[in-house]
Amino acid sequence: MIITVILVVFALLAMGALIMAARGRSGTVTDVAELEGKLRPVDLLAFRNLVAAEEEEFLRSNLPAKVFRVVQKERIGAAVEYVQCVAQNASLLLRLGEAARASADPEIANAGRELVESALRIRIYALSAAMKLRARRVLPGLSVSPSAVSSSYENLTGLVSRLGRLQHRSEQLAAAS
Amino acid sequence: MEPHSLLWYYLWIAPHLLQIPLAIVIFKRKLHRDFPWFLTYTIYQILGNVVLLLLNHLPQISGKSYHVALDVDAILSIILRFAVIYEIFHVSLKPYESLQRVSSALGNTVLISLLLGALGVAVYGPVPQYTTGLISMSVTTYRAGSMVQCGLLLFLFLFSYYFRISWRSFVFGIASGLAFYLSVQLAMSALLALSYIKSADAIDMAAYHCSVLIWLGYALARQRVPVAMKTVPNHQLESWNLELQRLLER
Numbered sequence: 001m002i003i004t005v006i007l008v009v010f011a012l013l014a015m016g017a018l019i020m021a022a023r024g025r026s027g028t029v030t031d032v033a034e035l036e037g038k039l040r041p042v043d044l045l046a047f048r049n050l051v052a053a054e055e056e057e058f059l060r061s062n063l064p065a066k067v068f069r070v071v072q073k074e075r076i077g078a079a080v081e082y083v084q085c086v087a088q089n090a091s092l093l094l095r096l097g098e099a100a101r102a103s104a105d106p107e108i109a110n111a112g113r114e115l116v117e118s119a120l121r122i123r124i125y126a127l128s129a130a131m132k133l134r135a136r137r138v139l140p141g142l143s144v145s146p147s148a149v150s151s152s153y154e155n156l157t158g159l160v161s162r163l164g165r166l167q168h169r170s171e172q173l174a175a176a177s
Numbered sequence: 178m179e180p181h182s183l184l185w186y187y188l189w190i191a192p193h194l195l196q197i198p199l200a201i202v203i204f205k206r207k208l209h210r211d212f213p214w215f216l217t218y219t220i221y222q223i224l225g226n227v228v229l230l231l232l233n234h235l236p237q238i239s240g241k242s243y244h245v246a247l248d249v250d251a252i253l254s255i256i257l258r259f260a261v262i263y264e265i266f267h268v269s270l271k272p273y274e275s276l277q278r279v280s281s282a283l284g285n286t287v288l289i290s291l292l293l294g295a296l297g298v299a300v301y302g303p304v305p306q307y308t309t310g311l312i313s314m315s316v317t318t319y320r321a322g323s324m325v326q327c328g329l330l331l332f333l334f335l336f337s338y339y340f341r342i343s344w345r346s347f348v349f350g351i352a353s354g355l356a357f358y359l360s361v362q363l364a365m366s367a368l369l370a371l372s373y374i375k376s377a378d379a380i381d382m383a384a385y386h387c388s389v390l391i392w393l394g395y396a397l398a399r400q401r402v403p404v405a406m407k408t409v410p411n412h413q414l415e416s417w418n419l420e421l422q423r424l425l426e427r
Contacts, residue, residue, distance in 0.1 A: 001303070001371070003298055003301065003302045003303065003367075004302075004303060004367045004368060004370065004371050007298070007302075007320070007324060007363060007364070007367035008363075008364045008367050008368065010324070010327065010328070010331075010363065011327060011360040011361070011363040011364035011367070012360070012364070013331060014327045014328075014330060014331045014334075014356055014359070014360040014363070015356070015357070015360045017330075017331050017334035017335055017338070017356075018330075018334060018353050018356045018357060018360070020334065020338060021334040021337060021338055021344075021349070021352075021353070022349075022353060091340075091341040094340075094341050095341070095343075098343055116272075116273065117273075117274060117275045120273055120275045120276055120340060121275050123339065123340050123341075124275070124276075124279055127339070
């Protein structure tokens with residue numbers, strides 16, 4: 001009986017995932033202008049401070065153990081929010097990259113491809129970073145390296161500016177011709 | 178041969194008749210280049226069901242022989258559906274190089290877990306006590322097959338949802354049609370293992386009918402062309418760049 005219930009629930013989950021995928025698909029961004037205002041600013045420095053080992057050591061040596069544990073939990077919670085925000089931005093930039101990939105201008109298309117790849121890498125890193133941070137919240141002794149997320153994020157923002165410059169140049173060329 | 182209602186015949190024949198235009202549309206729109214296994218599955222379903230329909234009506238074919246044919250058809254359909262699912266994975270992840278390694282590593286883990294799970298369900302799960310060994314085997318085969326395949330599609334939907342992968346129209350159509358049918362089949366085969374459900378066949382066939390309609394609809398629909406970029410949210414990017422510059426200077 002239990003196995004049957006599990007299988008029926010599993011089937012319902014698959015149906016739910018299908019509906020979720022269909023809804024997600026209909027919510028696809030069709031106009032890049034839609035992205036404006038949706039991107040949330042991310043303070044990389046604040047993020048690095050939150051996960052810096054030196055900062056953690058400083059707090060550990062200057063705060064009573066009980067207070068440190070509370071503060072550290074809050075710091076990690078904030079870091080997780082930052083990672084989620086970065087991942088959310090990456091998913092929006094992925095759409096931007098896909099739109100750029102369809103451009104007739106090979107340079108814009110190429111920049112779009114790179115943007116897509118970087119955005120996906122960020123989503124991969126963000127997933128593992130969020131998991132590690134959550135694990136660290138439970139097991140405070142665990143070490144976490146945020147470098148993969150932050151350096152990849154720098155790379156991503158660099159690509160977006162390159163895309164912006166290419167787009168601007170393309171518009172200038174179109175206006176001149 | 179047992180007498181069946183008109184609705185039963187409709188539900189058996191209509192989806193396979195609809196698969197004829199589906200195969201033609203796939204071929205005409207050259208979709209078979211990306212989906213050769215789906216076309217093979219479609220053609221197999223048409224031909225296989227013509228044979229099954231004939232066997233069902235031939236007086237010299239015994240009930241036992243007919244059920245052997247049904248089991249063979251079930252196994253062949255399951256194998257072809259695995260090929261179609263592989264094709265869905267391949268086509269939907271092809272444009273994303275950086276995801277291919279992650280998806281294959283995760284996909285293999287999910288597949289192994291599902292196969293072990295299906296084996297566990299086959300060994301320890303309920304077996305229909307109200308019928309013959311052959312029908313009981315069909316139910317167990319369908320349950321195991323649809324469990325693994327449903328799980329793979331569930332994984333693909335969740336994976337795509339997390340990474341915000343853009344699905345091309347037809348591949349989404351194939352995946353959603355198949356997921357719909359397999360989830361109904363999984364639920365029905367799980368319930369059938371417990372007790373006899375009179376309308377189980379009709380529900381299964383109706384689900385398949387819906388899936389064929391989904392496939393046909395997506396095959397006929399115009400393929401989505403990505404909207405080429407026209408504007409970039411510059412102001413946002415500038416503030417990010419400033420933040421990065423500040424970060425690099427420190």
